[in-house]
Amino acid sequence: MYRRKWRVYSKESTENGELVVVEPGLEIPNLPIYSMEQVSKHNNAENGIWIVYKAGVYDVSQFVKIHPGGDNILLGAGNSIEPFWEVYSQHKTQQVFELLESFRIGNLLPEVDIEDYELEIDGLTLKEPIQLTLDQIKTLFPKHSVTSVVQCAGNRRDQLNTIKEVKGISWGVGAIGNAQWTGAKLVDILQYCGVDMNDPSIKHVQFEGLDLDATSTPYGASVPSDMALNPMNEFICAYEMNGEPIPADHGFPIRLIAPGVVGARNVKWLGRIVLSDEESHSHWQRNDYKSFPSNMDSATGDEFARAHSIQQLPIQSAICSPKDGQPIAVQWKHDPQSGTTKPFIELAGYAWSGGGRAVIRVDLTTDNGRTWHMATLEQEPNKPVHHTYSWTLWKIDIPLSVGQLHQGNTLEFACRAFDSSYNAQPKQPDEIWNFRGLLNNSWHRIKVQIA
Amino acid sequence: MYRRKWRVYSKESTENGELVVVEPGLEIPNLPIYSMEQVSKHNNAENGIWIVYKAGVYDVSQFVKIHPGGDNILLGAGNSIEPFWEVYSQHKTQQVFELLESFRIGNLLPEVDIEDYELEIDGLTLKEPIQLTLDQIKTLFPKHSVTSVVQCAGNRRDQLNTIKEVKGISWGVGAIGNAQWTGAKLVDILQYCGVDMNDPSIKHVQFEGLDLDATSTPYGASVPSDMALNPMNEFICAYEMNGEPIPADHGFPIRLIAPGVVGARNVKWLGRIVLSDEESHSHWQRNDYKSFPSNMDSATGDEFARAHSIQQLPIQSAICSPKDGQPIAVQWKHDPQSGTTKPFIELAGYAWSGGGRAVIRVDLTTDNGRTWHMATLEQEPNKPVHHTYSWTLWKIDIPLSVGQLHQGNTLEFACRAFDSSYNAQPKQPDEIWNFRGLLNNSWHRIKVQIA
Known part of the structure; x- marks a missing residue:
């Protein structure tokens, strides 16, 4: 069932605070995902190696x-180089590991054997682990749908890079x-499964992916129990995305949907x-x-231990x-006021806030x-303003003055949104720049530019 | 039981958008509250009129x-002038109303007759109104305590006034x-009382004070039901404040405590x-x-109808x-690092966010x-990071350089906080200036200044 094994590629801090590369080849959340079949087509100069x-x-x-x-590298083209590195x-070495990672473009899609699939539930208040098949998950429980944004914590990182590299x-x-x-x-x-959800010793609900590393540690995340176990927050073990079975690169056969929470969870x-x-x-x-x-x-x-793990995301918007x-x-x-025709430009975009907070206003x-x-x-429609997980699409016709209309004139637009807690977006990215972006x-x- | 009656003093917009004063003498939330006994002492030149x-x-x-x-005004000193205005x-006139309100310093404390007190519960899913005495509220239900901030939406309004008057x-x-x-x-x-809290027609829970206006309309507020009816949000009908019966000016005998929500509710x-x-x-x-x-x-x-009523407040902090x-x-x-003594200044303050979001960091x-x-x-201690209603007190020793120490040198400090949703505070007040402040x-x- 677990096709691949790897160890976390990460920069871990040593005791004196210096950063050391540990290991390459690890899954990095939010990178594009490629199947082995897709990789296999890139084995020649024309399609790339x-x-x-x-x-x-x-x-x-x-x-x-x-x-x-030399050309020995082509032995692994469109395929895994692991067998060759066992020989060579x-x-x-750390130098090669770093060089390799500089060419990183994505993660390999794990292949899940649907026949063998089981979801295991374990931990506090349970006597022993319980396994559920995909069929059981689909038939034992009411089918629940939620429209929810999944946003990477690194969304719009490009703007932070303009200040200082992240x-x-x-x-x-x-x-x-x-x-x-x-x-x-x-x-x-x-x-x-018989979990006592009111037991105060349960403080976090941990979730593990099927993708294991070399020490048999899966990709993992957790959410505080007061969020995950609140029925109004609509956490689901999803087996459909937009009415179809979830595609492999979106988490087939089951993906945890934690509405209002950062993508990584x-x-x-x-x-x-x-x-x-x-x-x-x-690590994540x-x-x-x-x-x-x-x-x-x-x-x-x-410093990492004292800092707060990102869970609910803050208010966001984009043009x-x-x-x-x-x-x-x-x-x-x-x-209609002046009886004349007036120039305008149409803008559109999205806005969203974490924690179920609806967007109440988008300003341009x-x-x-x-x-x-x-x-x-x-x-x-019909979602309470503090339990809304879908994004808000917005549009606007912004009036222009005739003086702005000459060809080549550059206009700058900015947008910001407020959520149902009247949280505001920072005006400038330098206020919240952080080294991970x-x-x-x-x-x-x-x-x-005016065309 | 209802001692005083009044009508809302407010600036209501007319159809063409102009503002018109309606009526003076209305309760204005968040003004200081004075009992008739306190007022009665201000009936002479020494104590003020x-x-x-x-x-x-x-x-x-x-x-x-x-x-x-002339001196006729002194007939009402330390007392109500209503009987006199009935005669004179x-x-x-609007001119007098406006002049009167320019001398406004507070609200009169309503006097509640504890013997007659009843809390009425009415509305959707109930066949008829139900009344509970104070004794019933104290004895029928488990006693629940919550440490909660009550913050006026106008807190720190002074800074907005420096930009443009609000x-x-x-x-x-x-x-x-x-x-x-x-x-x-x-x-x-x-x-x-038999309320069906899962009935989807209940969208808001309205709360009325005992203070009625001349049209028998009480002070009123409401909170969306998804917040008010969620047990984890710890809404209580409070009869004690810091272990004592609630003082009259804080809402005796019962005050609704809506944790994480603006004071006005x-x-x-x-x-x-x-x-x-x-x-x-x-109106409010x-x-x-x-x-x-x-x-x-x-x-x-x-425009008011389309705007979102303030409920959960955004992240806040102050020195x-x-x-x-x-x-x-x-x-x-x-x-300890340099082995020398170094200058510093100690700062302290509070930070808090609405909606139960704990403060995760305060930066100076x-x-x-x-x-x-x-x-x-x-x-x-022991509150989940998304259901924390108490404020966070913070302190810090900020290191100074020797160059900053000369007498009379002015230093500017600023603080900001982040909540468990990583919401940030705006850098400048002009970003969020609004006419009501x-x-x-x-x-x-x-x-x-360095002393």
Whole structure:
């Protein structure tokens, strides 16, 4: 059932605070996911040369020409290089590991054998672990649907990179998605298993993926029990995405959907649930996905231990249309007040907040915040304002003055949103810059030119 | 039982958007509260001349000398002027109303007859209203305590006034308090009364005070049912504050405590609870306690109707010691790293967020955000990070450089906090300025001089 094994590739702090690379080839959350079949097509100069090492997918097209071992590298083209490195063990140095990771483009898709699939529930208040088959999960519990955003904590990281370089993929506004997820409610499953959900010793619910590392440690995450075990928060073990079985790269056969919570805790290929008095020991729970003040370029183990794991995300919004740098054509419409036609430009985008907080307002400005225009919101109906998990799509026609219309003139637009707790977005990204480039929810800005 | 009657004093928008004063003497939330006994002592030149009109308390000490009716005004000194205005009805003009309100210093304390007190529960899913005596509320239900902040939405309004004048009392950092409240859980009371809390038609829980206006409309507020009816949110009908019966000016005999929610919904002198499909029709629910973009100086009825009623408050923090403008003495302490003594200044304050979100970090800066120092936090133990209602007290020793120590040198400090959803405070108050001066949670700044 567990096809691949790997160890966490991470920068762990040593006692004196220096950073040391431990191991390459580890799954990195939010990277693109490629199946072995997709990788196998990249085995020639025309399609590019990709290789696999443990859970890592690498594009070494540019490196093959200067590989010290010459064309031997092509033996692994479109395939795993692990067998070759067992023979040519000179590769197993930190220098090579770092070089390899510099070519990293994605994670390898785990292959789950659906016949053998079981979800295990274990931990506090249970006498022994309980296993449920996929069929049991589908038939024993009421089918529940929730429309929920899954957003990477690194969404809009690109803007932080313009201030000072951060670690991680330089995401634009696209590291977020909204889908209807369907499955069994987590609380229904735990109740069926006999978990005493009122037992105060249960402080965290841990979730493990099916993807194991070399020490048999799975990808892991946890959510505080007061969130995960509250039925109104609609945590589900989802087996459908938008009405279809969940695609392999989205977590087939079961993905935990933790509405309002950062993507990294929405565990794909869910294999095990553990009721616990402590957070997951996963690297991604304890030594990553935490934010620090902007004057810190790294954090020690102690500093990570004291920092809060990202769970509920803060208020976010972005302009999706037009795109930054895109030339735009001005439109005209009749103005009933003046009886004339007036120029405008149409903008559209999304807004969302974590913790179930609905978006209550999206404002657009063309003068860096002196004047605001309120957008029209398209929202999921009939959800309470403190238990809304879908994103809000917004659009607006922003009036322009005739003086702004000359060809080539550059206009800057910015958007910001407020959630049902009236939380605001920071004006500038430097206020919340952090070395891992997480949680950038500063005003989203685009510059466009009149075509 | 209902001692006083009044009508709402408010600025209501007319159809063309102009503002018109309706009526004086109305209760204004968050003003100081004075008993008739306190007022009666201010009936002479030495103690000052106070008068009462409906629910309003006014200090007219300066006005008596220029009163067009001469000394007649002293007939009402330390007392209500209503009987006199019934006779001298020339006072009932908008000009006089506005003049009167300019002397406003507080609200009159309602006097509740404890023998007659009853809490009424009415509305959807109930066949008829149910009344509970104070004794029943104290004995029928388990006693539940919650430590909860009550914060006025106008806390820190003073900083907004420095940008452009706003309406309301110019509060500093003190329009907030933290106390242990004890009483019966709202959900226990409603369950006892037979309310079907799962009925989806119940969308709001309305709360009414015992203080009625001239049209028999009580002070009112409402909270969405998904918040008020969730047992984890610890809404209580409180009869004790810090272990003693609630003082009269804090809402004796019963005050609704809505943890994590703006002060205006924590209704004092609670008289009635109504399960409803709509928000309270109270002026303070529908036409106040809402925020708008900074380029709006007023809002029409339609604009108020579309805006979100303030409920859960956003992340907040403030420096309480030293005070702004205060001369400070530098302290010295041994620095183990260098083996020398180094200068520092000690700062302390509070931080809090609405919706039960715990404070996870408080940062202080002496250079407007380029460098941050993390404060030490004192927090209520054993509360989940998403159901924490007490404030966080913080303190920090901020290191100074020897170059900063010369007498008279001015230092600026700013603080900001993050909550468990990593919500941030805006850097500058102009980002969130609004004409009612609500929800100022921008970085709190003080300037102090080296003594």
